[in-house]
Amino acid sequence: MTNLADKDVPPIVQMSGITIKFPGVLALDNVDFSLRPGEVHSLMGENGAGKSTLIKALTGVYSIDSGTIVVGGSARAFGTTADAQAAGISTVYQEVNLCANLSVGENVMLGHEPHGRFGVDWKRTHSEAARYLASLGLGIDTRSLLESHSIAIQQLIAISRAMVLDAKVLILDEPTSSLDRGEVEQLFGIIRKLRDSGVAILFVSHFLDQVYEISDRITVLRNGQLVGAHKAEDLPRDQLVTQMIGRELDDLKSLSQASARVIDRSGEPVLRASGVGRRGVVEPGDLAVFHGEVVGMAGLLGSGRTEMVRLFYGADKADSGTIHVGGKAVKMVAPRHAIDHGIAFSSEDRRAEGIVADLTVAENIVLGIQARRGWLRKVSAVEEAAVVSEYMEALGVRPADPTMLAGNLSGGNQQKVLLARWLATSPELLILDEPTRGIDVGAKADIQRKVAELSEAGLSVIFISSELEEVLRLAQRVVVMRDRKNIGELESRDLDLDGLIDYIAHRGEGSVSR
C-alpha cells in the first residue's frame, strides 16, 4: 500500500524468540514479530492465542522469559509501562485508560503540562491540548469533563494523548469494539493520517472487515505460537480464519436452519411485556417471547436494545407497562425477581457487570445457583464439582481449570463462564446482550451453536448482537429498535441481511432506496 511498509525499511520494533511462561501455561512460545514505521500491522488470533500477552510484553506489563526486544535499533527490556512509553510506545486499550473525572485537556496533557512561573500554565495546557486534538480533526472543548464524551471520542482523545507522548509506535487494542460505523470511519481516518506521518501502528480487532480495510500487514498467532506474517493482500479472508482457528468453519453454516424453525405461538408466551418503558431511557414497547423461540434484537448502538431488556430483567426499574411471565403478572424491580421467575440476563459489559474477576471460574459458575438459594444453603463441594465440570465441558472453557481466577481468562472464555453460570440455574428465558462481542471466531461459533441447541430443546432466548448475520442465523423473529424505540418486528424467514439493514436504517422515513 504505502512505500514505507516495504521490506527495505528497517523495523522500529523487532521482537525475536519471545517466550513467556505463566504458571502451567506457555503463553508465548518463541514468537517473532516486527513492526515497521508507517505501516498498520494487524495482530490476529483467537482469544488466548497470545495477542494481548505479546502486546503486554512490548509495553512492559509482562517481563519476558527469553527472547529479545529491539526498539529503534537498541535492545530493550521494559520493566514498567513508563519505560515503554519513554521509548515511544503508546497503547490505547479497549477500555479507555484515562481519568474520567478530569477535563479533556488535563487528560491529553497529563504529566506534560507546560509550566509557567507559578506552576502549571493551565491556559497554555488547554491551548496545546486543543492543538493536538485539532490535528486529529477533533474540535472538542478541552475544559469539558472526559466522562461527558462518548467512548468513541474518549478513544480519540487517548490517541491524541499518545501524540503528546511523541509515540513512534501506537498500539490499538480492540479500539472499535464499541464504536458505530461513522465513528470507526473517523478513527480510521486518523489512523491513516498517523501512518502516513511515519508512526508504526499495531492494530488488534475482531472485525475482519475492518482489519482488511486498514491493514498493510497481518501477523497470525495461535496457541501462543506464530502461524505466519503476511501482506494483507496476500492473505485471503478464508485462509486467515483457517490460520486463526486451525479448522474449517463449516459448522456455522448448519446453524442457518435454526432461524427457519417453526415456532408454535398459540400458547401462552414465556414472557409478555406490554407497554414497558422508562422515561428518558426507552420508550414503551411490547414484546412476547414464546417457548423455544429465539428473538433477535437488532438496531444500532444506543438504539435502546440494552435498555429495553434491562427493564425485562429488573436491572433497571420500568416506570410504565406490565410484564407477564408464563401468563402471570409479575413485579420486576430487582434482578432476583426475574431470576426467581426463570429469567437470566448476561450483560454486554462482561468485565463490569458479569465476571467477578477475583473469584475462581468454579465460584463464578455456581454464583447464579448460590444467589438463588441464598447464603444459608451452600452449594456443596460435590455438587459444585459436578455442575462446573458439566458446563465447562459442554461449553469448552479453556483452560479447563476450574480453580483459575476468572479474571485471567480470555474474553471468549469469560463469556462461556457467564453462559455456564446462567445455564446452571436452568432458566426458561435467557437474555444475551452482545454475547459475542470482542471474542474470537471459534468461541463465537461455540456460543451460537449452544444457543441454537438449547432453544431447540425448549429454552427461550432474547439475543442481542451488533453482528446482524448472527441475529439472522439464530433468531426466528427479529425486533428492530431505533432511537430508543421498538420500530417493528420481522420474521427471519422472509428477511435477508440487506433487508434488515434497510429496515434498521430507513423504516418509517419514506426513503427505501439504498
Place this chain on the structure above:
Amino acid sequence: MMKLVRHRLFWPLMALLALLAVNIVANPGFGRITVRDGHMYGALVDILRQSAPLMLVALGMTLVIATRGIDLSVGAIMAVSGAVALTIIDSSDHPGAMSTVLVAIIVAVLVSLVLGAWNGFLVSVLGIQPIVATLVLMLAGRGVALLITGGRITTVNSDPYKFVASGYVFLIPFAFIIALAAIAVIALLERRTALGVLTEAVGINPEASRLAGVRSRGIVWGAYIASGVMSGIAGVMYASNIMAADANAAGYLIELYAILAVVLGGTSLMGGKFSIAGTVIGVFTVQTLGSTILFLGVPSAQSPVFFAVVVILVVLVQSSRVHRWGKSVSQRMRSGPKTPAEGAKEVAA
C-alpha cells in the same frame, strides 16, 4: 517449599514469629508459662487475654472491609456498650447477681446491634460512603455513652461481671475463650455457608453480583451488624477489665488498630477476598508489638514512634514488590558484577 512461601498467610505468620523471637531473645522469660492457683501466667498468656477485645473488633472489621467498606465507629460502639452494661448493673439492687449481669450484657450487645444496623442502613440502603456513614457514629457515639452514664465514669462492684475479662476457665483466660468462640462462629458462618463467597463477590464486583441475583444489600448490611455486635462484646469486655465505663477511653483508636490487624493479615482494603486466619494473625502481631514495647522498656514518649517503625517493617516484609526486589538483588550478588544492560534485563526477568 515454594508453595509454602507463596501461601497468602506465609509472610504475615513470619512477621508474627519474628516479633515473638525478638522478645524471647531480649528476655528469655517471655516464653515462660507457669500455672498457679488454677491460672496460667506468663507474657504469652497476657497477650492472649489482652488481645480479646481487638480480636472481636477486627473480626467484624474484616467482614466490613471485605464488602469494600470500613467501620470507624467500632470504638464508639464499645464505649456505648460498656456504658449501657455498667449503668444497668449500677442501677440494679443486686449488682453481684448473675441474672443482673446477664441482662446487662445482653442489653448492651443488643444496643450495639442496633448501632451496627444503623451504620448498615446508611451504607447499604442510603448508599452513603462507608467512611462518612460510620464517621457519624464515631463522633456521636462517645457523646451518647456520656449521656447514658450521666457524664461521669460509672464504676461497679460485681464479681460475675469481673469474670468476663479477668476470669479463668480450665486455666485459660475467659476473655480469650470468648475470642476463640467468636473466631469459630465467624469462620463457620462464612465458610460453611455461602456467606463468605457471596461477601467476596459483592466486595469484588457489586454490580455483577447484583445482576447475578445476589442480595448484596442484605450482605453489606449484615457485615455492619456483625461489626456492631462484635464491638459491643468487646465493649463489655473492656468495661469488665477496668470495672468502669469510661466513655472517652473505651476503645480509643481501636478502629485504627483493627484496620491495621486486618491489613497485616493480608485482606485488601479494596474489598473482596478476606482471610479470618489472617486477621487472627494480624491481631496477635499488633498485640505482641504492644507487649514488646513494654518488654524492651521503650520509654512511653517514644513508644508510638517505635510502634510505627515496626509496623512499617512488617508491612515491607509482606510487600510483594520488596520480595521481587530482594530476589533480583540476591541474584546479582550471586552472579557477580555485570554490565548495566544485562543487569537491567535481569530486573525485567
